[in-house]
Amino acid sequence: MQEIVVVGGGVIGCLSALNLLEAGCRVTLLERGELGREASWAGGGIVSPLYPWRYQASVSALANWSQGYYPTLSAQLLAQTGIDSEVEPCGLLWLDHAERDQALAWAQQRQQPLAEVASEFVYERVPQLASGYQSALWQADLANVRNPRLLQALRARLLQFAEFNLQEHSTATGLLRDGDRVVGVTTQFAEYRADAVVVAAGAWSGDWLAEAGLSLPVVPVKGQMLLYKREPGWLKSVVLYEGRYAIPRRDGHILIGSTLEHAGYDKRTSTQALESLRQSAEGLLPELRELSPVAQWAGLRPGSPEGVPYIGPVSELPGLWLNAGHYRNGLVLAPASCRLLADLLLQRQPELDPAPYLPAGRVCQPL
Incomplete structure (x- = not known):
């Protein structure tokens, strides 16, 4: 039985662990x-x-792979844990988008069900939208997942495996090596030896590779969000305009996001972001002016060049693997990324071509 250590407990780390546990x-x-x-x-x-x-x-x-797999994943986790990840095919409206021609050409080339719709459709779908929008790009089958519930379900599922060892509040401090080979991880409390170490540490992944003497261009990029509460069904679809979006939840919560800030590892929220996001929320959905946000928070995305993640072995350090650098799309890309990581690590025939994501030639030896 292979012994694997995964560093990082976000959706990428959890789904990587789940795929490996299911493989024995x-x-x-x-x-x-x-x-x-x-x-x-x-x-x-x-x-x-x-x-x-x-x-x-x-x-x-x-x-595309992940979008097709999310309903199955959600159904499996619900049956196994009783926790519903609320994968909702609510559709997405890109309002008055300047890249209309580029988007439609992409959709035709990739056979994606993206269509231009007139204002009548837009206001029939979202009647509480601010007036004045002329048209939209509409993709009816796009879903959103209630990500905190997804993480709760993944935690519950992982803990059902006798072969799973969760160590929270356990900071990985370094790699154990036998020559050039990575054979485990040290923490402030213990050593964990393994046949392979998977770094899925999100925004901290670049620091991890730097500790190992390698350069990985993954940096923290802060995003702040607001949360409102309306009655269930008040907003039926995701709406997006000029980089800001409103996302409905099943129980009537509405997420407004998000900022894009290069502020290092600072996760503090700010009044400037609060005001900017409130303006966006009220500009999209004027009835939200009647309400105060019920929450504001921030997270750190793992920024990477062009958002192409690093998935696979680090050739300079045998035994070390990456599943990192998903930037703004960690939840979007997680099912496919973690299946690919498991396929490569376990030497199975991969379901996706791994070439674009392999660290070889993309992770550099620093000068």
């Missing part, structure tokens, strides 16, 4: 805080890149 591995997961409480908890949960036509084909391939 023994897995120790090290999380510096509480499982799933960083970017995976903080995000909006739209099961699509915000502007899918802007991304490389490699990102689209992971997104």
